[in-house]
Amino acid sequence: MEKPPNINSKILALTVIVSLLSVLGLIIFFLLFSIPLQATVFILSGFVFFVLSVLALYYFYHIFLTRHFLKLNEAIRLRLFPHEIPKISDQLEDEDGFKTLNERVHQMIEMREKERQNHDHIDSYRKQYLGNVSHELKTPVFNVQGYIDTLLHGGLSDPEVNVNFLKRAEASIERLINIIDDLETITQLESGTLILDKEQFDIAQLVKDIFNSLEFEASKKTYRLTLAKKYDKPILVFADPFRIRQVLVNLISNSIKYGKVEGQTTILISTLKDDVVVEVSDNGLGIDPEHLPRIFERFYRVDKGRSRAQGGTGLGLSIVKHILEAHQKSIEVQSVLGVGTTFRFSISSVEV
Numbered sequence: 001m002e003k004p005p006n007i008n009s010k011i012l013a014l015t016v017i018v019s020l021l022s023v024l025g026l027i028i029f030f031l032l033f034s035i036p037l038q039a040t041v042f043i044l045s046g047f048v049f050f051v052l053s054v055l056a057l058y059y060f061y062h063i064f065l066t067r068h069f070l071k072l073n074e075a076i077r078l079r080l081f082p083h084e085i086p087k088i089s090d091q092l093e094d095e096d097g098f099k100t101l102n103e104r105v106h107q108m109i110e111m112r113e114k115e116r117q118n119h120d121h122i123d124s125y126r127k128q129y130l131g132n133v134s135h136e137l138k139t140p141v142f143n144v145q146g147y148i149d150t151l152l153h154g155g156l157s158d159p160e161v162n163v164n165f166l167k168r169a170e171a172s173i174e175r176l177i178n179i180i181d182d183l184e185t186i187t188q189l190e191s192g193t194l195i196l197d198k199e200q201f202d203i204a205q206l207v208k209d210i211f212n213s214l215e216f217e218a219s220k221k222t223y224r225l226t227l228a229k230k231y232d233k234p235i236l237v238f239a240d241p242f243r244i245r246q247v248l249v250n251l252i253s254n255s256i257k258y259g260k261v262e263g264q265t266t267i268l269i270s271t272l273k274d275d276v277v278v279e280v281s282d283n284g285l286g287i288d289p290e291h292l293p294r295i296f297e298r299f300y301r302v303d304k305g306r307s308r309a310q311g312g313t314g315l316g317l318s319i320v321k322h323i324l325e326a327h328q329k330s331i332e333v334q335s336v337l338g339v340g341t342t343f344r345f346s347i348s349s350v351e352v
């Protein structure tokens with residue numbers, strides 16, 4: 001940062017120069033109006049005039065400029081750091097108004113620059129987000145339009161086509177609902193409006209319930225969902241059961257979606273101090289290391305075609321990450337291409 005100029009000494013020098021000039025003006029005044037120059041009167045009035053102008057200028061400098069700068073500094077300080085306590089006037093008097101103003105203006109410029117960068121970032125995110133959303137919605141909407149069009153133009157009376165196309169239209173509408181639900185969840189999570197409803201529950205039981213609800217999906221691929229141990233006794237956690245269910249359903253159904261026929265997903269639950277660690281491991285496709293850092297981004301898919309064919313919205317892992325972050329927890333992933341993937345996250349076992 002540039003060193004602020006020493007304005008105090010400059011103001012003092014200026015004050016003296018202006019005062020001397022005014023004394024010079026006084027001499028000219030005496031000469032012009034031919035007032036007899038009595039040495040004592042002149043010296044005395046010159047001295048008084050000089051002292052008065054020094055005092056007047058200094059008073060002006062202190063009262064108007066310094067106070068004005070101090071107040072300005074305080075206003076900028078509170079704008080920069082809105083949570084700070086406003087200073088009382090005694091504390092303000094201690095500051096060097098010009099020096100502080102110089103520092104504050106630089107801080108303000110830096111803050112503005114950060115705000116501008118942030119604004120650019122939000123703007124590009126908004127454009128990208130809208131682009132992604134409309135792209136995701138387009139496919140199922142166009143599909144429904146195509147099926148209805150075919151039905152209206154003769155398909156309705158064709159028994160080969162009508163039920164089949166109605167079923168396909170229904171599937172596309174289900175997909176639309178999935179996308180809208182996921183978008184709603186992610187908006188709530190990102191805007192911080194989602195309120196967690198935490199309570200104590202048995203995570204092992206929750207996993208068993210989810211296995212039952214996904215059994216049909218798994219059976220289509222003769223896929224096995226297994227627990228690493230029996231977990232006869234409850235494993236209590238303190239979290240939002242609905243949201244943790246969402247996390248587990250996303251992870252387990254992904255493992256089925258991207259798993260092999262006759263593949264397997266295993267859940268391991270272990271306790272570590274005040275945390276319960278959950279691992280979801282599969283022996284499926286695996287994820288290339290180049291994609292791993294991005295899979296938690298919204299709409300990011302490794303294989304777009306495969307994801308859409310499986311009914312994926314590209315939002316699942318992003319939702320998972322947000323839910324865990326709302327619980328002040330994180331998720332990690334390890335994967336070997338062609339061997340399988342493990343997602344690991346923790347939840348608190350005690351009330352926090």
Ligand code: ADP
Nearest residue numbers: 254255258301302303307312313314315316317
């Ligand atoms: P999607 O709706 O496409 O499944 P997700 O956010 O749930 O979106 O996942 C992002 C991408 O990460 C998926 O498209 C897929 O390529 C990859 N992925 C997620 N889970 C697995 C897994 N268990 N095995 C292999 N790839 C996975």
